[in-house]
Amino acid sequence: MNPLIRTPKRWLGMLLMLLLVMTYLSIGIGAVWIGPAGIFEYIIGKEASGQAYIIENFRLPRIVVGLLAGTGLGLSGAILQGVIRNPLASPDVIGITKGAGLAAAAVILLYPGLPVLALPAAAFSGAALVMLGLYVFAFRRGVQPATLALIGIALGAVCQAGIQFLTIKFPLETNAALVWLTGSVWGKDWTDVLMLVPFILIGAPAAWLLSRKLDVLNLGDDVAEGLGEPVQKARLSLLALAVVLAGASVAVVGTLGFVGLIAPHIARQMVGNRHVYLLPASALTGALLLVTADSLGRGLFPPTEVPAGIFTAVIGAPYFLFLLRKIQKS
Amino acid sequence: MNQTLHRFKTGTVIVVGILLLLASFTASLSIGAYAISFSEVLSLLFSPDGSKASSIIDTIRLPRAVTGIVIGMCLAAAGAIMQAITNNPLASPQVFGVNAGASLMVVIGVVLFPGLGAGTLVYGAFLGAAVGGAAVYYMASTGGGMTPVKLALSGITIHLLLSSMIEGIVLFHETSTEDVLFWLAGGIDGRTWTDVNLLLPWAAVGLAGAGILGKPLTTLGLGDDVAQGLGQKIGWIRGGAALLVVVLAGISVAVAGPIGFIGLIIPNIIRKLLGPDYRILLPVSALYGAVLLTSADVLSRFISYPGEAPVGIVTALIGAPFFLYLAGRGGRNG
Amino acid sequence: MKKYWSYIGLLFLVLLLAACGSENEGEQKESSNGExxxxxxxxxxxxxxxxxxxxxxxxxxxxxxxxxxxxxxxxxxxxxxxxxxxxxxxxxxxxxxxxxxxxxxxxxxxxxxxxxxxxxxxxxxxxxxxxxxxxxxxxxxxxxxxxxxxxxxxxxxxxxxxxxxxxxxxxxxxxxxxxxxxxxxEELRSQVPEDEDRTVLPAVVADSGYFAHNMESYTGSLLESIGLKNAIQSGDDRYNKINLEQLVEFDPDVMFHMSSGDQTVVTEWEGSELYRDISAVKNGEVHEVDRNMWSRFRGLISSEKILEDAVQYLYEGQ
CATH class of the missing domain: 3.40.50.1980 (Nitrogenase molybdenum iron protein domain)
Structure with a gap:
């Protein structure tokens, strides 16, 4: 028995602390350095060196977008892994982010003149279309988690083919699309925060309220039905929730990978399998990952900005090797 | 009676395949920016006359067509072998992370060590193919048996991981973005006799090995217990087969980039037509792999005329919906 | 119930930040307009x-x-x-x-x-x-x-x-x-004879391919403006990856190569009979130009420099 599993509440508390510390430090990281003392001065309203403008207009909105999108992606991954009953499921893997990516690439490359809001709107619709595809191909056949995963991967492959076609057809413009396709919170402002807030504020508590359903689904279809859970309906509503959370996040930050896959894994190591703890832990871990990745991207090579999506992959790779070894041992 | 019918069916599939290959081969020599008619192609092929058309065929289109045929064979054979050893219809160089692994190594070589020659890059591609494939194999086969779902999930995860590393490299070297993007789609345009010379020995080794493995692979399909009962050394067969996959897929990626879906589509169709006897399935898959890649290459010349579109785009546009179809069947055989 | 409250706490924090941020944004806008x-x-x-x-x-x-x-x-x-x-x-x-x-x-x-x-x-x-x-x-x-x-x-x-x-x-x-x-x-244009009928082709030459710039591309349109006709007058893409056979077909009389790296497709092609048969190669009109200047900068100074380069290569070398 791992002694840590017995105190999921303490783990949650620690995660929250860690996230707060990271957020606090992150305010100071960037092309213009602000020490922890300076941040404190800013918070109590005594900042005098003129850095308040940078903090309010560039740092904070980025950090908040990072927190929100990390929460959305982490939750979405945890829900999908529960619904598909496979620890490798995530919004990247089952095609949701690829759908958003295809729609976004089409807007960036084919209709560069559209207003700024068209991009997140298209990305969200792209994610929703993949959901529709999942419904049409998987649910009508009496959905099995296995079918769902396979169809998702295949839909992702279809979208990927489309993205590749577009980037090859417009090689010059692709540079502009590539940043979005990697995923980044660079240049996000309060408008983006406002766009994302309602989805996460409604989606996150909703997911948490549904955590019992996820526990029940994990017992297998027969047991779940025996317990009086309408399996198909539960699966559909959870899946829709996962798509909304991931779709909204991706619409704002781009097709940022690995957060949705890794955050639930790290969370599971700490708090175990009960979704009532796993969901908030995944959300906190997702937020922590994204804020850390962005801080690194901002602070390592100023004034060059490295997209956060690169760092989530860089953090993701070693963790994955670790996971691989662990699975092999068991 | 049934036996005769099956033999007749096999014969027909092979003859049709050869005819299709001849047709696409001729089309590949004839169609392009510089128009050369079919009859001209045929006469110039056997008696080159030093004219412009003749040297275009000799130096540009012929090596390209030969590359297409050989790589089509390699990819389809690699896919068939992988499906045999994993007993899983979704196995293929692309789903298995083999292509992505080889690509990552080649991109690292091209972007970070521009001095390396193509001959050295091949070994990098082999290494990458082996690492990518092994990673997916271990992830997918843990926890009792490799189901199609576990394979697909592990494969796509490793694929995403490797390709985001490639993306990172590309983002930091903006000057080479276009180059790498074209290469990553997979293409055989502009391949020369030098490439063919690099490709042929490896492909010959790989394909010959695949031919030898036909019988043991068929036995393997009956299940591990039966195969063991029949005196097969399962471990050796699996190991040898994996080595062949690394060679076949690695050399393809090194020469043409990660062309996707051929190893997935072709063996599945052929298995449905002719059944799971790998002594027939392997060579026929190779034949149709060549047909698919050569005709996709002809189609690719029309996509962004007068420019070149990589053939990988065409195979992806055809292959992804086929993948969807397979997935809809839950990844079951037949 | 601790985790419940900590979660609500996080959301609250987020809201708070969002609210105070948008307020500040308003102030900032006014002050900058005021100045x-x-x-x-x-x-x-x-x-x-x-x-x-x-x-x-x-x-x-x-x-x-x-x-x-x-x-x-x-x-x-x-x-x-x-x-x-x-x-x-x-x-x-x-x-x-x-x-x-x-x-x-x-x-x-x-x-x-x-x-x-x-x-x-x-x-x-x-x-x-x-x-x-x-x-x-x-x-x-x-x-x-x-x-x-x-x-x-x-x-x-x-x-x-x-x-x-x-x-x-x-x-x-x-x-x-x-x-x-x-x-x-105008002066540069006047150095181009009225009856100039040679076609030109600017291209980025890399290891992985030959990216030709057609008549609508920046460099292409610039050269056209002084009467140098681009060899590629078709295609909906301004930049095209073309292969040797297409290059032979377009048969430009002058080529400007913006090379990236020492080892490019052209090094490979140079051994081929077909390449040597292209008018530009036959006439010795293949010119290496600075990629930074020819394609990355687009403005008045660089336009003049590009055309000066071009005119010098085309008419003063003789």
């Missing part, structure tokens, strides 16, 4: 993202794409900040001579907003394709104009030069510079 209106003369500049009011003569200008650096240098304005991809060598010699030291604001893809704002500029010039999404934030830092650069041809470059000169309050000086530029161009 601006104290100046005397105010101009309205129309650009891709609408209209921007600029007053007085901006002194601290930030340029987020190389072509705008060229525009500013032609006007004698030295930008305080440039998105130079953190590599000063990317700024071509004739332009670097004309401008003072500047601060790098990072990559053109993702310029650092923090550095831009700490420079306290009074004008920002950004590119339509790359920077459309951050227009609002740039506008809060300073009046911002968004112009097409990445997607522009030669006429588009002239248009954006005029906009830039209006924006920096140098419309008249801009006209003079433009007249001068047109004279230079």
């Amino acid at each position: 601006g209106s104290s100046e005397q003369e105010t101009r309205v500049i129309e650009h891709e993202m609408g209209e921007t009011e600029i007053s007085g003569q901006p002194e601290k200008v930030v340029a987020l794409e190389f072509s705008f650096v060229d525009n500013l240098a032609s006007l004698g304005v030295s930008p305080v900040g440039i998105a130079d991809d953190n590599d000063e060598a990317r700024i071509i010699e004739p332009i670097r001579e004309k401008i003072d030291d500047y601060t790098s604001v990072g990559t053109r893809k993702q310029p650092s907003l923090e550095v831009i704002s700490s420079l306290q500029p009074d004008l920002i010039i950004a590119d339509m394709q790359r920077h459309k999404d951050i227009y609002d934030q740039l506008s809060e830092i300073a009046p911002t104009i968004i112009l097409p650069s990445l997607a522009a041809d030669y006429d588009g470059i002239i248009d954006s030069f005029q906009t830039v000169s209006k924006a920096v309050g140098m419309e008249e000086h801009g006209e003079e510079v433009l007249t001068e530029h047109k004279e230079t161009m």
Whole structure:
């Protein structure tokens, strides 16, 4: 028995602390350095060196977008892994982010003149279309988690083919699309925060309220039905929730990978399998990952900005090797 | 009676395949920016006359067509072998992370060590193919048996991981973005006799090995217990087969980039037509792999005329919906 | 119930930050507008993202794409900040001579907003394709104009030069510079004989392929403007990856190669009979040109330099 599993509440508390510390430090990281003392001065309203403008207009909105999108992606991954009953499921893997990516690439490359809001709107619709595809191909056949995963991967492959076609057809413009396709919170402002807030504020508590359903689904279809859970309906509503959370996040930050896959894994190591703890832990871990990745991207090579999506992959790779070894041992 | 019918069916599939290959081969020599008619192609092929058309065929289109045929064979054979050893219809160089692994190594070589020659890059591609494939194999086969779902999930995860590393490299070297993007789609345009010379020995080794493995692979399909009962050394067969996959897929990626879906589509169709006897399935898959890649290459010349579109785009546009179809069947055989 | 409350706490924090942030945003906007209106003369500049009011003569200008650096240098304005991809060598010699030291604001893809704002500029010039999404934030830092650069041809470059000169309050000086530029161009054009019927082909030559620029591309349209016809007059893409056989088919009489790296497809092709048979190769009219100058900078100075290069190669070498 791992002694840590017995105190999921303490783990949650620690995660929250860690996230707060990271957020606090992150305010100071960037092309213009602000020490922890300076941040404190800013918070109590005594900042005098003129850095308040940078903090309010560039740092904070980025950090908040990072927190929100990390929460959305982490939750979405945890829900999908529960619904598909496979620890490798995530919004990247089952095609949701690829759908958003295809729609976004089409807007960036084919209709560069559209207003700024068209991009997140298209990305969200792209994610929703993949959901529709999942419904049409998987649910009508009496959905099995296995079918769902396979169809998702295949839909992702279809979208990927489309993205590749577009980037090859417009090689010059692709540079502009590539940043979005990697995923980044660079240049996000309060408008983006406002766009994302309602989805996460409604989606996150909703997911948490549904955590019992996820526990029940994990017992297998027969047991779940025996317990009086309408399996198909539960699966559909959870899946829709996962798509909304991931779709909204991706619409704002781009097709940022690995957060949705890794955050639930790290969370599971700490708090175990009960979704009532796993969901908030995944959300906190997702937020922590994204804020850390962005801080690194901002602070390592100023004034060059490295997209956060690169760092989530860089953090993701070693963790994955670790996971691989662990699975092999068991 | 049934036996005769099956033999007749096999014969027909092979003859049709050869005819299709001849047709696409001729089309590949004839169609392009510089128009050369079919009859001209045929006469110039056997008696080159030093004219412009003749040297275009000799130096540009012929090596390209030969590359297409050989790589089509390699990819389809690699896919068939992988499906045999994993007993899983979704196995293929692309789903298995083999292509992505080889690509990552080649991109690292091209972007970070521009001095390396193509001959050295091949070994990098082999290494990458082996690492990518092994990673997916271990992830997918843990926890009792490799189901199609576990394979697909592990494969796509490793694929995403490797390709985001490639993306990172590309983002930091903006000057080479276009180059790498074209290469990553997979293409055989502009391949020369030098490439063919690099490709042929490896492909010959790989394909010959695949031919030898036909019988043991068929036995393997009956299940591990039966195969063991029949005196097969399962471990050796699996190991040898994996080595062949690394060679076949690695050399393809090194020469043409990660062309996707051929190893997935072709063996599945052929298995449905002719059944799971790998002594027939392997060579026929190779034949149709060549047909698919050569005709996709002809189609690719029309996509962004007068420019070149990589053939990988065409195979992806055809292959992804086929993948969807397979997935809809839950990844079951037949 | 601890985790429950901590979660609610996090959401609350987020809300709080969001609320106080949007408040501050409002204040900031007002104050920056307030400063601006104290100046005397105010101009309205129309650009891709609408209209921007600029007053007085901006002194601290930030340029987020190389072509705008060229525009500013032609006007004698030295930008305080440039998105130079953190590599000063990317700024071509004739332009670097004309401008003072500047601060790098990072990559053109993702310029650092923090550095831009700490420079306290009074004008920002950004590119339509790359920077459309951050227009609002740039506008809060300073009046911002968004112009097409990445997607522009030669006429588009002239248009954006005029906009830039209006924006920096140098419309008249801009006209003079433009007249001068047109004279230079006219002079260059006069060196091209009326009956010039050779076709030219500018191309980026890399290890992985030959990327030809057609008549609508920036370099292509520029060469056409002085009467040098592009060898590729078709295709909906301005940049095409072509192979040897297509090159043979287009058969350009003059080729300008912007090489990236020593080992390129052309090194491979040089051994081939077909390549040696292309008119440009046969006549010794294959010219190596500087890729930075020929394709990365798009502006008046670099246009002149490109054409000077071209004319020199075509007519003075003989």
